[in-house]
Amino acid sequence: MLADDGDIARGLGFVSMYSAWVEEDVDDLLRAMAPLEPFHERKQRWPISRKLNNAAALVRTLNSSELAGLPEALEDAISLFERRNELLHGRIYAGHDNIDYVQSGRPNIPTRPITSAELYELANEFWEYRGNLIGPQLFRLPRAVRTFLNNAS
Numbered sequence: 001m002l003a004d005d006g007d008i009a010r011g012l013g014f015v016s017m018y019s020a021w022v023e024e025d026v027d028d029l030l031r032a033m034a035p036l037e038p039f040h041e042r043k044q045r046w047p048i049s050r051k052l053n054n055a056a057a058l059v060r061t062l063n064s065s066e067l068a069g070l071p072e073a074l075e076d077a078i079s080l081f082e083r084r085n086e087l088l089h090g091r092i093y094a095g096h097d098n099i100d101y102v103q104s105g106r107p108n109i110p111t112r113p114i115t116s117a118e119l120y121e122l123a124n125e126f127w128e129y130r131g132n133l134i135g136p137q138l139f140r141l142p143r144a145v146r147t148f149l150n151n152a153s
Contacts, residue, residue: 004120011119018126019084025133033058064144073132
């Protein structure tokens with residue numbers, strides 16, 4: 001777990017890096033399920049929320065008790081990425097009142113205070129979340145895909 005050192009830029013960097021690793025894990029899950037539905041170049045460019053929903057649907061198709069909870073975990077990550085997007089696509093400014101602010105790039109969303117603690121907390125949530133995706137990749141997901149394909153033939 002990362003400790004908050006008070007550095008907003010560093011915290012934002014960890015959010016960016018850790019969320020990218022989760023995105024890679026989602027891509028790896030979709031690659032593992034390519035025998036069910038190809039993970040073609042166009043799909044690789046989908047927004048992460050669409051990839052998460054697609055991966056959840058494919059896991060549900062497998063109907064494997066070994067993967068119980070994985071579809072819901074994939075869908076739960078959407079809110080993590082929404083929070084990430086708010087921060088990565090927002091503008092962070094230092095105020096004259098020694099408070100830092102994030103200003104959204106979207107209209108009608110008010111500027112609000114931001115702290116390094118919020119960024120480190122989100123980075124740590126991404127780090128902890130990865131266990132939902134890494135665990136199934138090695139054995140359970142490939143086994144469920146093989147079983148599904150064998151039963152379908």
